[in-house]
Amino acid sequence: KDPASGPGAGLDSSPKRIRQVVETSLKRLRVDAIDLLYQHRVDPAIPIEDVSGAVKNLINEGKVKHFGLSEASARTISRANAVQPVTAVQSEYSLWWREPEKEILLRCEELGIGFVPFSPLGKGFLTGKIDETTKFDSTDFRNTVPRFTPENRKANQAVVDVLARIAQRKKATPGQIALAWLLAQKPWIVPIPGTRKIERLDENIGAASVELTPSDLGEIEDAASRIAVQGARYSEGAERMIDR
Incomplete structure:
Protein backbone atom coordinates (compact mmCIF):
# COMPACT_ATOMS: atom_id res chain seq x y z
CA LYS A 1 0.00 0.00 0.00
CA ASP A 2 1.30 3.44 -0.88
CA PRO A 3 1.17 5.77 2.16
CA ALA A 4 0.11 8.58 -0.16
CA SER A 5 -3.11 6.72 -0.86
CA GLY A 6 -4.28 6.98 2.73
CA PRO A 7 -5.34 4.36 5.27
CA GLY A 8 -8.51 3.46 3.40
CA ALA A 9 -6.82 2.58 0.14
CA GLY A 10 -7.31 -1.17 0.58
CA LEU A 11 -5.30 -3.93 -1.05
CA ASP A 12 -3.79 -3.72 -4.51
CA SER A 13 -0.87 -6.04 -5.20
CA SER A 14 -1.13 -5.92 -8.97
CA PRO A 15 2.30 -5.90 -10.66
CA LYS A 16 1.57 -2.42 -12.01
CA ARG A 17 0.78 -1.11 -8.54
CA ILE A 18 3.82 -2.79 -6.97
CA ARG A 19 6.11 -1.11 -9.49
CA GLN A 20 4.39 2.23 -9.00
CA VAL A 21 4.76 2.06 -5.22
CA VAL A 22 8.42 1.03 -5.43
CA GLU A 23 9.27 3.83 -7.85
CA THR A 24 7.49 6.35 -5.62
CA SER A 25 9.20 5.02 -2.49
CA LEU A 26 12.66 5.22 -4.06
CA LYS A 27 12.11 8.88 -4.87
CA ARG A 28 10.60 9.68 -1.48
CA LEU A 29 13.34 7.87 0.45
CA ARG A 30 16.09 9.11 -1.89
CA VAL A 31 17.71 5.69 -2.14
CA ASP A 32 18.76 3.52 -5.06
CA ALA A 33 17.19 0.31 -3.74
CA ILE A 34 14.73 -0.89 -1.11
CA ASP A 35 16.48 -3.36 1.19
CA LEU A 36 13.40 -5.44 2.02
CA LEU A 37 10.08 -5.06 0.24
CA TYR A 38 7.16 -6.56 2.16
CA GLN A 39 3.74 -7.41 0.87
CA HIS A 40 2.12 -6.44 4.15
CA ARG A 41 -1.11 -8.31 3.50
CA VAL A 42 -1.80 -11.01 0.95
CA ASP A 43 -4.13 -9.72 -1.78
CA PRO A 44 -6.67 -12.48 -2.55
CA ALA A 45 -7.45 -10.88 -5.92
CA ILE A 46 -3.89 -11.27 -7.24
CA PRO A 47 -2.14 -14.66 -7.53
CA ILE A 48 0.90 -14.67 -5.26
CA GLU A 49 2.97 -15.91 -8.21
CA ASP A 50 2.23 -12.61 -9.99
CA VAL A 51 3.32 -10.68 -6.91
CA SER A 52 6.54 -12.68 -6.63
CA GLY A 53 7.20 -12.26 -10.33
CA ALA A 54 6.78 -8.50 -10.11
CA VAL A 55 9.18 -8.30 -7.17
CA LYS A 56 11.64 -10.60 -8.95
CA ASN A 57 11.73 -8.19 -11.88
CA LEU A 58 12.40 -5.28 -9.53
CA SER A 78 5.73 -21.84 -0.53
CA ARG A 79 4.05 -20.60 -3.71
CA ALA A 80 5.74 -17.21 -3.46
CA ASN A 81 9.13 -18.72 -2.70
CA ALA A 82 8.94 -20.95 -5.78
CA VAL A 83 8.99 -17.86 -8.02
CA GLN A 84 11.24 -15.54 -6.01
CA PRO A 85 13.06 -16.63 -2.84
CA VAL A 86 11.45 -15.05 0.21
CA THR A 87 13.91 -13.53 2.68
CA ALA A 88 11.59 -12.81 5.60
CA VAL A 89 8.08 -13.48 6.83
CA GLN A 90 6.60 -10.99 9.26
CA SER A 91 3.68 -12.08 11.44
CA GLU A 92 2.48 -11.60 14.98
CA TYR A 93 4.10 -13.98 17.45
CA SER A 94 4.50 -13.81 21.20
CA LEU A 95 3.72 -15.74 24.34
CA TRP A 96 0.07 -14.77 23.98
CA TRP A 97 -0.21 -15.43 20.22
CA ARG A 98 1.46 -18.66 19.16
CA GLU A 99 -0.40 -19.64 16.01
CA PRO A 100 2.77 -19.42 13.83
CA GLU A 101 4.06 -22.50 15.65
CA LYS A 102 1.42 -24.64 13.91
CA GLU A 103 2.75 -24.25 10.35
CA ILE A 104 4.49 -20.97 9.60
CA LEU A 105 7.68 -21.53 11.60
CA LEU A 106 8.07 -25.03 10.18
CA ARG A 107 7.71 -23.72 6.63
CA CYS A 108 10.20 -20.93 7.25
CA GLU A 109 12.71 -23.41 8.62
CA GLU A 110 12.23 -25.75 5.65
CA LEU A 111 12.79 -22.94 3.15
CA GLY A 112 15.51 -21.04 5.01
CA ILE A 113 13.36 -17.95 5.56
CA GLY A 114 13.85 -15.57 8.48
CA PHE A 115 10.86 -14.94 10.73
CA VAL A 116 10.13 -11.46 12.06
CA PRO A 117 7.56 -11.36 14.88
CA PHE A 118 5.69 -8.09 15.13
CA SER A 119 3.87 -7.19 18.35
CA PRO A 120 6.33 -9.39 20.27
CA LEU A 121 5.25 -7.60 23.45
CA GLY A 122 1.57 -8.27 22.84
CA LYS A 123 0.88 -4.68 21.75
CA GLY A 124 2.36 -3.55 25.05
CA PHE A 125 0.44 -5.88 27.33
CA LEU A 126 3.36 -8.22 28.08
CA THR A 127 5.42 -5.35 29.50
CA GLY A 128 3.29 -5.41 32.64
CA LYS A 129 2.49 -1.73 32.22
CA ILE A 130 -1.13 -2.35 31.21
CA ASP A 131 -3.93 -3.82 33.32
CA GLU A 132 -7.73 -3.83 33.35
CA THR A 133 -7.82 -0.25 34.69
CA THR A 134 -5.66 1.24 31.92
CA LYS A 135 -7.41 3.88 29.81
CA PHE A 136 -6.38 4.18 26.17
CA ASP A 137 -6.54 7.36 24.11
CA SER A 138 -9.63 7.52 21.89
CA THR A 139 -7.41 7.11 18.81
CA ASP A 140 -5.63 3.99 20.13
CA PHE A 141 -6.43 1.01 17.90
CA ARG A 142 -6.39 -1.29 20.93
CA ASN A 143 -9.85 0.04 21.71
CA THR A 144 -11.05 -2.10 18.77
CA VAL A 145 -9.17 -5.25 19.78
CA PRO A 146 -11.28 -7.81 21.70
CA ARG A 147 -8.23 -8.99 23.63
CA PHE A 148 -7.96 -5.53 25.18
CA THR A 149 -11.37 -5.27 26.79
CA PRO A 150 -11.02 -4.69 30.55
CA GLU A 151 -12.42 -8.16 31.24
CA ASN A 152 -9.95 -9.88 28.94
CA ARG A 153 -7.04 -7.83 30.21
CA LYS A 154 -7.88 -8.96 33.72
CA ALA A 155 -8.07 -12.60 32.63
CA ASN A 156 -4.84 -12.39 30.64
CA GLN A 157 -2.88 -10.90 33.52
CA ALA A 158 -1.85 -14.49 34.28
CA VAL A 159 0.53 -14.40 31.30
CA VAL A 160 2.23 -11.27 32.62
CA ASP A 161 2.47 -12.82 36.09
CA VAL A 162 4.53 -15.68 34.63
CA LEU A 163 6.91 -13.24 32.95
CA ALA A 164 7.15 -11.09 36.08
CA ARG A 165 8.12 -14.08 38.19
CA ILE A 166 10.98 -15.01 35.85
CA ALA A 167 11.96 -11.34 35.48
CA GLN A 168 12.38 -10.89 39.21
CA ARG A 169 14.73 -13.85 39.34
CA LYS A 170 16.73 -12.61 36.32
CA LYS A 171 16.80 -8.97 37.46
CA LEU A 179 11.59 -10.84 24.04
CA ALA A 180 14.26 -13.20 25.39
CA TRP A 181 11.76 -16.05 25.10
CA LEU A 182 11.27 -15.28 21.41
CA LEU A 183 15.01 -15.01 20.79
CA ALA A 184 15.47 -18.41 22.43
CA GLN A 185 13.05 -20.16 20.07
CA LYS A 186 15.15 -20.13 16.88
CA PRO A 187 18.31 -18.27 15.79
CA TRP A 188 16.51 -17.01 12.68
CA ILE A 189 13.70 -15.34 14.65
CA VAL A 190 14.20 -11.57 15.00
CA PRO A 191 11.41 -9.72 16.85
CA ILE A 192 10.66 -6.07 16.08
CA PRO A 193 9.25 -4.37 19.19
CA GLY A 194 8.02 -0.86 18.57
CA THR A 195 8.55 2.08 20.89
CA ARG A 196 8.45 5.87 20.99
CA LYS A 197 10.71 6.28 24.02
CA ILE A 198 14.50 5.98 24.30
CA GLU A 199 14.30 4.26 27.68
CA ARG A 200 12.01 1.59 26.24
CA LEU A 201 14.39 1.15 23.30
CA ASP A 202 17.25 0.58 25.73
CA GLU A 203 15.11 -1.85 27.69
CA ASN A 204 14.23 -3.81 24.56
CA ILE A 205 17.86 -3.99 23.45
CA GLY A 206 18.75 -5.27 26.91
CA ALA A 207 16.61 -8.35 26.27
CA ALA A 208 19.39 -9.70 24.03
CA SER A 209 21.58 -10.02 27.13
CA VAL A 210 19.00 -11.97 29.13
CA GLU A 211 19.86 -15.67 29.10
CA LEU A 212 17.01 -18.09 29.62
CA THR A 213 18.16 -21.56 30.61
CA PRO A 214 16.38 -24.73 29.48
CA SER A 215 14.89 -24.82 32.98
CA ASP A 216 13.58 -21.25 32.61
CA LEU A 217 12.09 -22.03 29.20
CA GLY A 218 10.50 -25.18 30.54
CA GLU A 219 8.97 -23.25 33.43
CA ILE A 220 7.55 -20.65 31.05
CA GLU A 221 6.19 -23.33 28.72
CA ASP A 222 4.58 -25.27 31.55
CA ALA A 223 2.94 -22.17 33.02
CA ALA A 224 1.80 -20.86 29.64
CA SER A 225 0.22 -24.20 28.74
CA ARG A 226 -2.11 -23.81 31.71
CA ILE A 227 -3.36 -20.38 30.61
CA ALA A 228 -6.18 -19.91 28.10
CA VAL A 229 -5.62 -16.44 26.64
CA GLN A 230 -8.92 -14.61 26.28
CA GLY A 231 -10.09 -12.46 23.36
CA ALA A 232 -9.35 -12.31 19.64
CA ARG A 233 -6.19 -10.46 18.60
CA TYR A 234 -7.97 -8.45 15.89
CA SER A 235 -11.38 -7.00 15.17
CA GLU A 236 -13.51 -8.99 12.73
CA GLY A 237 -12.66 -6.59 9.91
CA ALA A 238 -8.92 -6.82 10.46
CA GLU A 239 -9.11 -10.59 10.85
CA ARG A 240 -10.59 -10.91 7.37
CA MET A 241 -7.37 -9.49 5.92
CA ILE A 242 -5.27 -12.37 7.25
CA ASP A 243 -4.27 -15.03 4.73
CA ARG A 244 -5.42 -18.50 5.81
Whole structure:
Protein backbone atom coordinates (compact mmCIF):
# COMPACT_ATOMS: atom_id res chain seq x y z
CA LYS A 1 0.00 0.00 0.00
CA ASP A 2 1.30 3.44 -0.88
CA PRO A 3 1.17 5.77 2.16
CA ALA A 4 0.11 8.58 -0.16
CA SER A 5 -3.11 6.72 -0.86
CA GLY A 6 -4.28 6.98 2.73
CA PRO A 7 -5.34 4.36 5.27
CA GLY A 8 -8.51 3.46 3.40
CA ALA A 9 -6.82 2.58 0.14
CA GLY A 10 -7.31 -1.17 0.58
CA LEU A 11 -5.30 -3.93 -1.05
CA ASP A 12 -3.79 -3.72 -4.51
CA SER A 13 -0.87 -6.04 -5.20
CA SER A 14 -1.13 -5.92 -8.97
CA PRO A 15 2.30 -5.90 -10.66
CA LYS A 16 1.57 -2.42 -12.01
CA ARG A 17 0.78 -1.11 -8.54
CA ILE A 18 3.82 -2.79 -6.97
CA ARG A 19 6.11 -1.11 -9.49
CA GLN A 20 4.39 2.23 -9.00
CA VAL A 21 4.76 2.06 -5.22
CA VAL A 22 8.42 1.03 -5.43
CA GLU A 23 9.27 3.83 -7.85
CA THR A 24 7.49 6.35 -5.62
CA SER A 25 9.20 5.02 -2.49
CA LEU A 26 12.66 5.22 -4.06
CA LYS A 27 12.11 8.88 -4.87
CA ARG A 28 10.60 9.68 -1.48
CA LEU A 29 13.34 7.87 0.45
CA ARG A 30 16.09 9.11 -1.89
CA VAL A 31 17.71 5.69 -2.14
CA ASP A 32 18.76 3.52 -5.06
CA ALA A 33 17.19 0.31 -3.74
CA ILE A 34 14.73 -0.89 -1.11
CA ASP A 35 16.48 -3.36 1.19
CA LEU A 36 13.40 -5.44 2.02
CA LEU A 37 10.08 -5.06 0.24
CA TYR A 38 7.16 -6.56 2.16
CA GLN A 39 3.74 -7.41 0.87
CA HIS A 40 2.12 -6.44 4.15
CA ARG A 41 -1.11 -8.31 3.50
CA VAL A 42 -1.80 -11.01 0.95
CA ASP A 43 -4.13 -9.72 -1.78
CA PRO A 44 -6.67 -12.48 -2.55
CA ALA A 45 -7.45 -10.88 -5.92
CA ILE A 46 -3.89 -11.27 -7.24
CA PRO A 47 -2.14 -14.66 -7.53
CA ILE A 48 0.90 -14.67 -5.26
CA GLU A 49 2.97 -15.91 -8.21
CA ASP A 50 2.23 -12.61 -9.99
CA VAL A 51 3.32 -10.68 -6.91
CA SER A 52 6.54 -12.68 -6.63
CA GLY A 53 7.20 -12.26 -10.33
CA ALA A 54 6.78 -8.50 -10.11
CA VAL A 55 9.18 -8.30 -7.17
CA LYS A 56 11.64 -10.60 -8.95
CA ASN A 57 11.73 -8.19 -11.88
CA LEU A 58 12.40 -5.28 -9.53
CA ILE A 59 15.20 -7.25 -7.85
CA ASN A 60 16.74 -8.01 -11.24
CA GLU A 61 16.60 -4.29 -12.01
CA GLY A 62 18.41 -3.48 -8.76
CA LYS A 63 15.50 -1.51 -7.30
CA VAL A 64 14.73 -4.04 -4.56
CA LYS A 65 17.18 -6.28 -2.70
CA HIS A 66 14.95 -8.74 -0.84
CA PHE A 67 11.33 -9.91 -0.80
CA GLY A 68 9.18 -10.37 2.31
CA LEU A 69 5.64 -11.42 3.17
CA SER A 70 3.44 -10.56 6.14
CA GLU A 71 0.60 -12.55 7.70
CA ALA A 72 0.85 -15.10 4.88
CA SER A 73 -0.18 -18.74 5.17
CA ALA A 74 2.34 -21.58 4.84
CA ARG A 75 0.91 -22.47 1.44
CA THR A 76 1.23 -18.90 0.18
CA ILE A 77 4.81 -18.71 1.45
CA SER A 78 5.73 -21.84 -0.53
CA ARG A 79 4.05 -20.60 -3.71
CA ALA A 80 5.74 -17.21 -3.46
CA ASN A 81 9.13 -18.72 -2.70
CA ALA A 82 8.94 -20.95 -5.78
CA VAL A 83 8.99 -17.86 -8.02
CA GLN A 84 11.24 -15.54 -6.01
CA PRO A 85 13.06 -16.63 -2.84
CA VAL A 86 11.45 -15.05 0.21
CA THR A 87 13.91 -13.53 2.68
CA ALA A 88 11.59 -12.81 5.60
CA VAL A 89 8.08 -13.48 6.83
CA GLN A 90 6.60 -10.99 9.26
CA SER A 91 3.68 -12.08 11.44
CA GLU A 92 2.48 -11.60 14.98
CA TYR A 93 4.10 -13.98 17.45
CA SER A 94 4.50 -13.81 21.20
CA LEU A 95 3.72 -15.74 24.34
CA TRP A 96 0.07 -14.77 23.98
CA TRP A 97 -0.21 -15.43 20.22
CA ARG A 98 1.46 -18.66 19.16
CA GLU A 99 -0.40 -19.64 16.01
CA PRO A 100 2.77 -19.42 13.83
CA GLU A 101 4.06 -22.50 15.65
CA LYS A 102 1.42 -24.64 13.91
CA GLU A 103 2.75 -24.25 10.35
CA ILE A 104 4.49 -20.97 9.60
CA LEU A 105 7.68 -21.53 11.60
CA LEU A 106 8.07 -25.03 10.18
CA ARG A 107 7.71 -23.72 6.63
CA CYS A 108 10.20 -20.93 7.25
CA GLU A 109 12.71 -23.41 8.62
CA GLU A 110 12.23 -25.75 5.65
CA LEU A 111 12.79 -22.94 3.15
CA GLY A 112 15.51 -21.04 5.01
CA ILE A 113 13.36 -17.95 5.56
CA GLY A 114 13.85 -15.57 8.48
CA PHE A 115 10.86 -14.94 10.73
CA VAL A 116 10.13 -11.46 12.06
CA PRO A 117 7.56 -11.36 14.88
CA PHE A 118 5.69 -8.09 15.13
CA SER A 119 3.87 -7.19 18.35
CA PRO A 120 6.33 -9.39 20.27
CA LEU A 121 5.25 -7.60 23.45
CA GLY A 122 1.57 -8.27 22.84
CA LYS A 123 0.88 -4.68 21.75
CA GLY A 124 2.36 -3.55 25.05
CA PHE A 125 0.44 -5.88 27.33
CA LEU A 126 3.36 -8.22 28.08
CA THR A 127 5.42 -5.35 29.50
CA GLY A 128 3.29 -5.41 32.64
CA LYS A 129 2.49 -1.73 32.22
CA ILE A 130 -1.13 -2.35 31.21
CA ASP A 131 -3.93 -3.82 33.32
CA GLU A 132 -7.73 -3.83 33.35
CA THR A 133 -7.82 -0.25 34.69
CA THR A 134 -5.66 1.24 31.92
CA LYS A 135 -7.41 3.88 29.81
CA PHE A 136 -6.38 4.18 26.17
CA ASP A 137 -6.54 7.36 24.11
CA SER A 138 -9.63 7.52 21.89
CA THR A 139 -7.41 7.11 18.81
CA ASP A 140 -5.63 3.99 20.13
CA PHE A 141 -6.43 1.01 17.90
CA ARG A 142 -6.39 -1.29 20.93
CA ASN A 143 -9.85 0.04 21.71
CA THR A 144 -11.05 -2.10 18.77
CA VAL A 145 -9.17 -5.25 19.78
CA PRO A 146 -11.28 -7.81 21.70
CA ARG A 147 -8.23 -8.99 23.63
CA PHE A 148 -7.96 -5.53 25.18
CA THR A 149 -11.37 -5.27 26.79
CA PRO A 150 -11.02 -4.69 30.55
CA GLU A 151 -12.42 -8.16 31.24
CA ASN A 152 -9.95 -9.88 28.94
CA ARG A 153 -7.04 -7.83 30.21
CA LYS A 154 -7.88 -8.96 33.72
CA ALA A 155 -8.07 -12.60 32.63
CA ASN A 156 -4.84 -12.39 30.64
CA GLN A 157 -2.88 -10.90 33.52
CA ALA A 158 -1.85 -14.49 34.28
CA VAL A 159 0.53 -14.40 31.30
CA VAL A 160 2.23 -11.27 32.62
CA ASP A 161 2.47 -12.82 36.09
CA VAL A 162 4.53 -15.68 34.63
CA LEU A 163 6.91 -13.24 32.95
CA ALA A 164 7.15 -11.09 36.08
CA ARG A 165 8.12 -14.08 38.19
CA ILE A 166 10.98 -15.01 35.85
CA ALA A 167 11.96 -11.34 35.48
CA GLN A 168 12.38 -10.89 39.21
CA ARG A 169 14.73 -13.85 39.34
CA LYS A 170 16.73 -12.61 36.32
CA LYS A 171 16.80 -8.97 37.46
CA ALA A 172 15.03 -8.05 34.23
CA THR A 173 11.63 -6.69 33.20
CA PRO A 174 8.62 -8.74 32.04
CA GLY A 175 9.04 -7.24 28.56
CA GLN A 176 12.66 -8.34 28.41
CA ILE A 177 11.68 -11.88 29.35
CA ALA A 178 9.00 -11.89 26.63
CA LEU A 179 11.59 -10.84 24.04
CA ALA A 180 14.26 -13.20 25.39
CA TRP A 181 11.76 -16.05 25.10
CA LEU A 182 11.27 -15.28 21.41
CA LEU A 183 15.01 -15.01 20.79
CA ALA A 184 15.47 -18.41 22.43
CA GLN A 185 13.05 -20.16 20.07
CA LYS A 186 15.15 -20.13 16.88
CA PRO A 187 18.31 -18.27 15.79
CA TRP A 188 16.51 -17.01 12.68
CA ILE A 189 13.70 -15.34 14.65
CA VAL A 190 14.20 -11.57 15.00
CA PRO A 191 11.41 -9.72 16.85
CA ILE A 192 10.66 -6.07 16.08
CA PRO A 193 9.25 -4.37 19.19
CA GLY A 194 8.02 -0.86 18.57
CA THR A 195 8.55 2.08 20.89
CA ARG A 196 8.45 5.87 20.99
CA LYS A 197 10.71 6.28 24.02
CA ILE A 198 14.50 5.98 24.30
CA GLU A 199 14.30 4.26 27.68
CA ARG A 200 12.01 1.59 26.24
CA LEU A 201 14.39 1.15 23.30
CA ASP A 202 17.25 0.58 25.73
CA GLU A 203 15.11 -1.85 27.69
CA ASN A 204 14.23 -3.81 24.56
CA ILE A 205 17.86 -3.99 23.45
CA GLY A 206 18.75 -5.27 26.91
CA ALA A 207 16.61 -8.35 26.27
CA ALA A 208 19.39 -9.70 24.03
CA SER A 209 21.58 -10.02 27.13
CA VAL A 210 19.00 -11.97 29.13
CA GLU A 211 19.86 -15.67 29.10
CA LEU A 212 17.01 -18.09 29.62
CA THR A 213 18.16 -21.56 30.61
CA PRO A 214 16.38 -24.73 29.48
CA SER A 215 14.89 -24.82 32.98
CA ASP A 216 13.58 -21.25 32.61
CA LEU A 217 12.09 -22.03 29.20
CA GLY A 218 10.50 -25.18 30.54
CA GLU A 219 8.97 -23.25 33.43
CA ILE A 220 7.55 -20.65 31.05
CA GLU A 221 6.19 -23.33 28.72
CA ASP A 222 4.58 -25.27 31.55
CA ALA A 223 2.94 -22.17 33.02
CA ALA A 224 1.80 -20.86 29.64
CA SER A 225 0.22 -24.20 28.74
CA ARG A 226 -2.11 -23.81 31.71
CA ILE A 227 -3.36 -20.38 30.61
CA ALA A 228 -6.18 -19.91 28.10
CA VAL A 229 -5.62 -16.44 26.64
CA GLN A 230 -8.92 -14.61 26.28
CA GLY A 231 -10.09 -12.46 23.36
CA ALA A 232 -9.35 -12.31 19.64
CA ARG A 233 -6.19 -10.46 18.60
CA TYR A 234 -7.97 -8.45 15.89
CA SER A 235 -11.38 -7.00 15.17
CA GLU A 236 -13.51 -8.99 12.73
CA GLY A 237 -12.66 -6.59 9.91
CA ALA A 238 -8.92 -6.82 10.46
CA GLU A 239 -9.11 -10.59 10.85
CA ARG A 240 -10.59 -10.91 7.37
CA MET A 241 -7.37 -9.49 5.92
CA ILE A 242 -5.27 -12.37 7.25
CA ASP A 243 -4.27 -15.03 4.73
CA ARG A 244 -5.42 -18.50 5.81
